[in-house]
Amino acid sequence: MSKTEPEPETAAPRLPGPPIPSHADLFLAFFKITLSGFGGTLPWTRRMFVEEKRWLTAEEFNDVYALCQFLPGPNIVNLTAVFGSRMRGATGAMAAWAGFLIVPFCVMLAAAMLYERYGDVEAVRRVLSGIAPAAAGLIVATVAKMAAPMFRSFGPAPIVLLVTAFAIGLMRWPLLLVLIVIAPVSIALAWARLSQVRR
Amino acid sequence: MKADGDILITLTVQFALMSLLALGGANAVVPEMHRQAVELRGWMNERVFTDMFAISQAAPGPNVMLVTLIGYHVAGLAGALVTTFAMCGPTAVLAHFLGRTWDRFRDAPWRVAVQAGVVPISVGLVGASAIVLTQAADHSWLAVAITVATAATAYWTRWNPLWLIGIAGLAGLTGFV
Numbered sequence: 182m183s184k185t186e187p188e189p190e191t192a193a194p195r196l197p198g199p200p201i202p203s204h205a206d207l208f209l210a211f212f213k214i215t216l217s218g219f220g221g222t223l224p225w226t227r228r229m230f231v232e233e234k235r236w237l238t239a240e241e242f243n244d245v246y247a248l249c250q251f252l253p254g255p256n257i258v259n260l261t262a263v264f265g266s267r268m269r270g271a272t273g274a275m276a277a278w279a280g281f282l283i284v285p286f287c288v289m290l291a292a293a294m295l296y297e298r299y300g301d302v303e304a305v306r307r308v309l310s311g312i313a314p315a316a317a318g319l320i321v322a323t324v325a326k327m328a329a330p331m332f333r334s335f336g337p338a339p340i341v342l343l344v345t346a347f348a349i350g351l352m353r354w355p356l357l358l359v360l361i362v363i364a365p366v367s368i369a370l371a372w373a374r375l376s377q378v379r380r
Numbered sequence: 381m382k383a384d385g386d387i388l389i390t391l392t393v394q395f396a397l398m399s400l401l402a403l404g405g406a407n408a409v410v411p412e413m414h415r416q417a418v419e420l421r422g423w424m425n426e427r428v429f430t431d432m433f434a435i436s437q438a439a440p441g442p443n444v445m446l447v448t449l450i451g452y453h454v455a456g457l458a459g460a461l462v463t464t465f466a467m468c469g470p471t472a473v474l475a476h477f478l479g480r481t482w483d484r485f486r487d488a489p490w491r492v493a494v495q496a497g498v499v500p501i502s503v504g505l506v507g508a509s510a511i512v513l514t515q516a517a518d519h520s521w522l523a524v525a526i527t528v529a530t531a532a533t534a535y536w537t538r539w540n541p542l543w544l545i546g547i548a549g550l551a552g553l554t555g556f557v
Contacts, residue, residue, distance in 0.1 A: 222442055248482050248492035250502075251495055254471025255404045255444035262472035263479035282468060285441030286448060289459055292435050297522060300431065304553060311552020313430040314523040315545050316437040317513035318514045318530030320407060325535050326512050327503045330477050340501040345504025349411045350511030353419065356401050356412040359499070368497030 199235045207273055208280035210234065214285040222257050222281075236268070258282070292375050337370035387455050389460050390421075395447055395466035395498070404502025406444035410509035414451065414516070418519065432516045438545045444468065469472045 198362065211230040214225045223246075230237050237245065240265065245267075265277030299305050332337045341363065346357045394416055402409045410433065417423045424432075432453070436446035444467060451463030485491045518524045530544045 207507065225462065245479075249480060250404070251498065252471060252475050252478060253402045254399045254400070254474070255468060258444065258462050258468045259471055259475040262475040266479050272478060274472065278468070282464065285439075285445045286460075286464055288439055288441055289436070289445040289448035290452065291452040292439055292456070293449045293460060296431065296435060296449070297453065300428075307552045307555060309431045309434055309547040309552065310523070311526065312434040312438055312545055313517040313549070314514075314526040315436070315530040315548030316434040316530055317430075317510065317517045318527040318543050319437060319534050319544070320410075320506065320510045320513055321527065321531035322534035323407070324503065324507045325531070326505065331500060331503065336427035338496075341497075341500040342504040342507065345501050346511065347503060347505070349487075350508030350509075353411070353415055353417070353512075356459050356505075357395040359398070360401055363501060364497070367501055370492055371496035372493035375489065375496065379489075 190262065199237075201345070202236060202268055204269055204273060204276040207268060207277040211261055211277050211280035226257070226260065230264070237264075285303060337367065338376050341367045341370070384458075388458055391451060391454060391462045392458055392466045395451075395463045396470050399469075399471050400474075401466045403498055404505055406442070406446065406467070408502055408505035410446070411512045413446070414512050417450055417454075423450070424518050426451065426465050430513065433507070433513060434517075434545075438542070438549075517522065522551075 196273075211226075213221055214229060227242055231239050231242050245260060245263055246256075249256045249263060252259045258278065261277040261281040262274040265274035266272075269276070275371060317360050328339075328342060331342060345359065345363055348354050348363070349356060392462070398409045398412055398416075401412070414429055418426055418429050432449040433446060436443055438450060445462040445464070447467040448460045451459035452463070453459075455462070458464060514524075514527055519529055526548050530548060531543055534541055
């Protein structure tokens with residue numbers, strides 16, 4: 182893949198493959214994404230990787246993102262690690278990871294300092310008392326969008342969803358205990374259903 | 381400074397564990413963060429927690445940076461570093477290793493079953509976050525109205541959520557909430 186000598190002139194004309202980014206490329210790409218990342222970083226990541234740099238095709242991007250949604254932890258941070266690691270191994274993952282986290286960390290640190298200092302100022306209190314219910318509303322909409330397709334299909338998924346939300350959201354039970362019980366049950370139900378469908 | 385060391389260790393362990401349990405991303409563990417920070421350990425009250433969640437939604441960058449705010453509140457700069465590393469580090473290592481074997485198992489029946497079983501749990505966890513946050517943030521009818529209006533607009537339109545946050549902040553500033 183990382184061939185450096187030029188193609189012989191006689192070779193059939195071939196589209197150049199996507200270049201493999203260096204460690205610096207990885208760091209800078211994710212660094213730049215976070216600079217433009219107001220209102221979510223995912224669309225910017227896709228634009229840079231698929232459209233501008235052509236490091237991944239649209240299908241490859243979807244595949245990588247599917248893996249990152251499946252893994253525990255912050256999806257987009259996982260994406261930096263998976264992509265960096267595919268391009269340049271463990272050190273590539275670190276470069277991408279660091280490039281992605283540096284700006285948000287500094288922004289949040291500044292926000293934290295401002296909040297600790299001015300959080301009790303009347304005007305700040307008022308703004309935050311308006312933003313807090315809106316932020317909660319955004320999560321409600323996110324859940325509604327994700328849950329809607331599940332409630333349109335038969336199977337165990339809607340019940341698992343409701344039991345999980347009930348146990349954690351209303352009963353406030355510890356996450357670890359709830360997952361230890363519900364994850365094997367849900368996977369077993371999915372397995373049973375899939376083998377039923379396959380037959 | 382023994383107490384400081386103790387609290388940094390607690391932060392590291394709790395947030396590293398949370399990151400590995402965060403099926404469906406950072407929003408899935410908001411209830412567990414709330415349980416740890418407000419109910420169990422008394423690091424902050426309900427109001428500070430909802431403020432921090434609101435700031436993490438309004439600021440640029442991924443939502444997971446909520447942990448940076450919590451860490452700073454509990455233990456200053458060291459706390460912010462520790463919670464951010466603990467939340468973003470362990471699963472990145474996992475992603476590095478699984479990213480290499482993933483393709484091999486793409487069509488394996490067990491992988492399909494695991495994925496099908498995990499997705500409803502992760503949606504349920506974000507649902508739990510929605511419950512915890514609305515209960516914490518909505519103290520007045522106007523606050524409830526803002527939550528409902530924001531949710532409806534975000535669900536049925538493609539407006540940038542930042543506009544909704546801005547309008548809500550303005551409504552708060554002018555004293556309607």
